[in-house]
Amino acid sequence: MWRRVASVSHLTFAHNSTVNKNACTFKCWEAFTTEIPRKEKTTYQTAKTPFITFVLGGPGSGKGTQCMKIVENFGFTHLSAGDLLRREIASNSADGIMILNTIKEGKIVPSELTIKLIQKEMESSDNYKFLIDGFPRSEDNRKAFEQIFGAEPDNVLFFDCPEDEMVKRVLNRNQGRVDDNIDTIKKRLKVFTALNLPVVNYYLEKGKLYKINGVGTVDEIYKQVHPVFSTFNFEKCCVD
Ligand SMILES: Nc1ncnc2c1ncn2[C@@H]1O[C@H](COP(=O)(O)OP(=O)(O)O)[C@@H](O)[C@H]1O
Ligand SMILES: Nc1ccn([C@H]2C[C@H](O)[C@@H](COP(=O)(O)OP(=O)(O)O)O2)c(=O)n1
């Protein structure tokens, strides 16, 4: 279980990632043992810094597929913004209909709502390595995340894939998604170019972007992804 704390000035950073250290030393995470029986167990505090990777790319560029491989190889927790929003629709929550209509139109759900869902998952996770897939999809998403979390991602993957390949993959996806039809895809591609590419360029300028050629077999693509993570010693990433 993770809980955000306001002051973690005792933390040091044992890895050389490009984490926004000022932000992360201010808002970090505090972990408590989750061993049973929790109430009787002496609580000890360990401070850990989350390692956050944003995974970007157009619809059908292979984000989710490659995330599964990163999870297998590096033990990340995969948080797909789209999956969290679809779960919200399925749970008939108060925002469900609005989210459904937004997704059908190929538009972006208000940032605060998506961030709330991501934050809830992160806070209830024992892990400290997170792949946040399909987020941020707009500058508004990005700025709202930075404001709410007070932190930036450690790195950002961008799967670069031609539109015709993305359309082909999405139309063959067969997951029964309301947005996997040609009309919605056309809208999503326009939204991707207008709203998501500025985010990609932002992280490129910040030196955090890893541009991956999204064409090829899943394994060929993963060969480009693996080295991005194998350079980190995750065990030493955090202070226990
Ligand atoms: N390299 C690839 N070549 C062919 N098809 C792929 C490849 N990677 C993923 N796919 C397939 O394309 C579809 C979209 O992939 P997905 O990972 O869901 O993309 P995204 O999350 O970016 O929308 C899925 O049906 C997936 O199985
Ligand atoms: N940050 C996000 C992520 C997804 N959404 C909405 C709008 C997107 O078109 C849908 C589906 O997103 P998802 O990441 O699952 O889609 P792809 O995997 O790229 O095909 O969810 C959003 O509004 N804001």
Ligand SMILES: [Mg+2]
């Ligand atoms: Mg996906």
